Amino acid sequence: xxxxxxxxxxxxxxxxxxxxxxxxxxxxxxxxxxxxxxxxxxxxxxxxxxxxxxxxxxxxxxxxxxxxxxxxxxxxxxxxxxxxxxxxxxxxxxxxxxxxxxxxxxxxxxxxxxxxxxxxxxxxxxxxxxxxxxxxxxxxxxxxxxxxxxxxxxxxxxxxxxxxxxxxxxxxxxxxxxxxxxxxxxxxxxxxxxxxxxxxxxxxxxxxxxxxxxxxxxxxxxxxxxxxxxxxxxxxxxxxxxxxxxxxxxxxxxxxxxxxxxxxxxxxxxxxxxxxxxxxxxxxxxxxxxxxxxxxxxxxxxxxxxxxxxxxxxxxxxxxxxxxxxxxxxxxxxxxxxxxxxxxxxxxxxxxxxxxxxxxxxxxxxxxxxxxxxxxxxxxxxx
Numbered sequence: 456x457x458x459x460x461x462x463x464x465x466x467x468x469x470x471x472x473x474x475x476x477x478x479x480x481x482x483x484x485x486x487x488x489x490x491x492x493x494x495x496x497x498x499x500x501x502x503x504x505x506x507x508x509x510x511x512x513x514x515x516x517x518x519x520x521x522x523x524x525x526x527x528x529x530x531x532x533x534x535x536x537x538x539x540x541x542x543x544x545x546x547x548x549x550x551x552x553x554x555x556x557x558x559x560x561x562x563x564x565x566x567x568x569x570x571x572x573x574x575x576x577x578x579x580x581x582x583x584x585x586x587x588x589x590x591x592x593x594x595x596x597x598x599x600x601x602x603x604x605x606x607x608x609x610x611x612x613x614x615x616x617x618x619x620x621x622x623x624x625x626x627x628x629x630x631x632x633x634x635x636x637x638x639x640x641x642x643x644x645x646x647x648x649x650x651x652x653x654x655x656x657x658x659x660x661x662x663x664x665x666x667x668x669x670x671x672x673x674x675x676x677x678x679x680x681x682x683x684x685x686x687x688x689x690x691x692x693x694x695x696x697x698x699x700x701x702x703x704x705x706x707x708x709x710x711x712x713x714x715x716x717x718x719x720x721x722x723x724x725x726x727x728x729x730x731x732x733x734x735x736x737x738x739x740x741x742x743x744x745x746x747x748x749x750x751x752x753x754x755x756x757x758x759x760x761x762x763x764x765x766x767x768x769x770x771x772x773x774x775x776x777x778x779x780x781x782x783x784x785x786x787x788x789x790x791x792x793x794x795x796x797x798x799x800x801x802x803x804x805x806x807x808x809x810x811x812x813x814x815x816x817x818x819x820x821x822x823x824x825x826x827x828x829x830x831x832x833x834x835x836x837x838x
Contacts, residue, residue, distance in 0.1 A: 472675040476518035483511025486689045499552035503692060506545035507527045508793060510685060513538045517678055526589040532683040533581050539610050539661075543617030545707040546654065550621040554628040556700030562778030569613045610659050618651050628701050633772035634760065637743040640772075641811040642699055646691035653684045672801055719754070723762045726752045731778050738778040741806045745771045776814045779803045782816065787823065796823045 490504040495670045513535040544566040552558055574581070625647050632639035632667045685754045703802045730737045730751055737743055737751065745763075748771075749756040763774045786792050792799070797808060800823070805811040815823050 472679060473518050473522045474769055475679055475682050476514045476521070479685050480511045480515035480518060482689070483507050483514065483685050484774070486513065486685065486693075489693060493693070496553060496695065498556060498558035499549055499698070500692070502549045502552050503688070505559075506542065507685065507688060508551065509538055509541055509545075510681065514678060514682060520635070524595075526585065530581050530583065533577065537570060537573055537577065540573055541567060542654065544569070545622040547617040548622075549806035550624050550644075553644065553647075553698050554624055554701050556758065566617075569609075573609070611662055614658060615655070621647070622651055630770075631701050632699075632769045633747050635771060636699075636802065637738070637775040638741055638806050639774055640807045641696070644698065646695065649687060649691060650684075653680075653687050657681060657684065667673055717758070717761070718764050719758060720766060723752065723754050723758060724766060725758070726754065727762065736778070736782075738775045738782070739802075739804045741801075741804050743775060743804070775804070776810075777818060779811075780806055780815055780818045783811075784819065784826070787827040790831060796827065 487504040487508040490500040490507065493500050516528070516531050516535045519529045541779075548559065548563060548566060625644050629639065629643050632642055636642070657677065660672060660677050660680055662668050664674065664677055727748070730748065737748060740747075745760060746756055749759045752759060760771065763769065763771055767774050767777075771779070779800075780803075783799055784805070786794075786799045787796065794802070800808070800811040805814075812823065815821070815826070819826055821829070
């Protein structure tokens with residue numbers, strides 16, 4: 456009776472996973488089409504569309520195979536089983552396209568060498584006649600393996616290396632943004648972290664399924680996570696604003712490279728101070744860039760950047776935020792200013808509540824609300 460019950464539970468689980476895979480495959484097709492047609496971040500979205508389309512094909516083949524397991528579908532099942540070798544490479548190319556505005560090139564096929572190598576090494580499992588496919592199918596049905604464990608480790612290491620490379624590129628992009636833009640927080644690609652984290656979770660599930668055999672951690676859960684990941688991709692990527700590609704400014708001539716204590720630094724500091732004071736202070740501009748500041752100052756961008764980095768000990772993004780926080784502190788301490796804290800923050804040039812709160816806490820050691828309460832209490836005590 457127990458065996459019969461277990462069998463029914465297994466059948467119901469398989470049916471549920473087949474439904475999930477089929478729905479996710481359909482969603483992947485629709486998402487790929489939407490991404491391909493989306494004008495914002497077009498180069499990156501087309502790379503992502505190709506990746507999502509492959510995910511949809513992978514899930515569709517698995518849904519068909521699991522719905523009615525048959526040796527006729529084993530070859531296709533094994534072929535899409537190699538697709539994870541694509542995914543790390545696609546993730547890296549997607550991030551590169553976002554951060555550099557660089558689309559897919561013919562030479563980028565080199566990033567799929569791992570897939571080609573593993574396809575060649577698995578040719579005897581994919582390009583087989585029907586009789587051999589039947590033997591392999593029966594071995595799988597009996598709970599056996601038809602691939603060596605080393606292949607799974609290779610899949611994980613290969614995919615993870617590309618995920619890490621993509622995250623390194625994102626980190627460099629964020630750092631470059633903070634050197635150039637005061638609204639860097641709006642373009643920091645934090646959804647990339649979510650995408651990478653989801654992929655790592657999927658790989659960990661795969662490793663556990665391959666090596667440890669934990670109850671409930673199986674192919675169903677693994678590709679159920681892949682199906683959920685497609686939803687994450689849709690949520691993260693369809694609503695994103697245009698991303699500013701990383702631009703590498705031309706290096707100054709050797710004779711123009713500022714020394715550690717360049718004689719021009721005091722004049723640049725004075726000019727920056729004038730630009731950042733009064734009702735028309737530049738830091739009030741939410742999307743202020745260092746190029747705009749340099750143009751208004753009359754000094755070259757590399758010199759303005761050097762002054763901010765060396766004299767103020769911070770990047771451009773931090774420099775502007777410090778000025779904004781000082782402006783917010785003055786207004787919070789004013790008992791006649793009845794505006795909300797967030798209204799004051801936005802009026803001072805901030806574009807993100809989380810960035811404002813973090814910057815305020817770092818600079819003052821207080822939360823904005825605690826600071827306002829203390830200043831109000833001190834004002835009343837003084838009266």
